[in-house]
Amino acid sequence: KAGVTQTPRYLIKTRGQQVTLSCSPISGHRSVSWYQQTPGQGLQFLFEYFSETQRNKGNFPGRFSGRQFSNSRSEMNVSTLELGDSALYLCASSPRTGGDEQFFGPGTRLTVL
């Protein structure tokens, strides 16, 4: 079974731009969660989607948004990029919401110049 895939793997943007990251979960998994990883703050939860509905949201500004499609693929969008948004964005999938085990993708490395 293929693992979680994320595209693109690397991205360079400039301040003020917006960006969309994509995540394809493991086949059959309906829950997708997003995390931001930075050296200073570590791993922080962004949001979780299950059956196309946002089930939970972390403490991030409204510039960070996401959605999930009927095939469980998910996208996250960051508008009006700031230097501090430079990070590794990780997607994780699980068979169900509230599931104990989450399977992580390799991440998208976003650099904001």
Next chain:
Amino acid sequence: GNSVTQMEGPVTLSEEAFLTINCTYTATGYPSLFWYVQYPGEGLQLLLKATKADDKGSNKGFEATYRKETTSFHLEKGSVQVSDSAVYFCALSDQGGKSGGSNYKLTFGKGTLLTVNP
């Protein structure tokens, strides 16, 4: 809110040395506890987990026991290898692992970089 505290790294060991990475947590309810490992350039992989007090999770020679009385979940390995060099994250899940929870998420520690020298 919930939180996880890990011993700060980096930790540098020689091959075949004993490893301990301390992890303590603060949580309401009965969370599940996890150790994840991140190799360079990769995402996180689940190393082991424990879902209730006194459970011992184990995998690839690593072990950790869920200690509710000390709110700890320390990671141990008796003999490390060079291939164990990675960043290790302790984490807990809200909702205690119950399915269908509407506020489920993982809370992570800061991570501990382990380097094992030959």
